């Protein structure tokens with residue numbers, strides 16, 4: 848049998864299971880868990896970046912770029928992880944302002960994406976980019992995250 852004969856049904860099944868997965872993830876509050884895992888990953892990247900900035904770990908341009916890239920990818924996905932109905936679940940710390948001031952939240956996400964898109968080549972350029980990137984953490988948390 849030719850491969851092409853499998854393709855169409857396979858793709859349709861795959862698409863259906865992805866759709867089912869997202870629907871159940873949203874309904875069960877798993878999307879809150881997913882965005883927390885994403886933020887944990889951003890937090891881990893920030894820790895690695897801070898160690899280089901402080902000189903605790905030797906600067907490495909590839910690792911430094913990966914730190915910014917991890918933040919940037921996180922930012923790109925993050926804005927889509929707050930559907931209606933995910934205000935609760937997974938003990939979320941997402942603040943109510945995300946839903947009452949979505950334009951402000953989207954602007955904060957977009958600023959984070961912009962501030963993490965730099966290309967770095969040496970420690971000085973990384974320090975500048977890392978400083979600009981991490982200024983977003985506290986600013987957004989203050990406005991859009993609540994402590995449980």
Ligand code: HEC
Pocket residue numbers: 879882883884886887889890893918938939940941942952955956959980981983984985987988991992
């Ligand atoms: C645009 C807003 C925004 C930006 C920018 C942002 N965060 Fe967050 N962060 C949040 C929100 C909202 C939560 C709560 C998510 C939830 O509990 O559903 C969170 C949660 C977290 C958590 C807790 C995750 C967990 O274990 O539940 C960590 C760690 C974190 N952020 C680190 C960072 C760091 C480090 C940066 C900067 C490099 C950053 N965040 C930038 C909005 C943001």
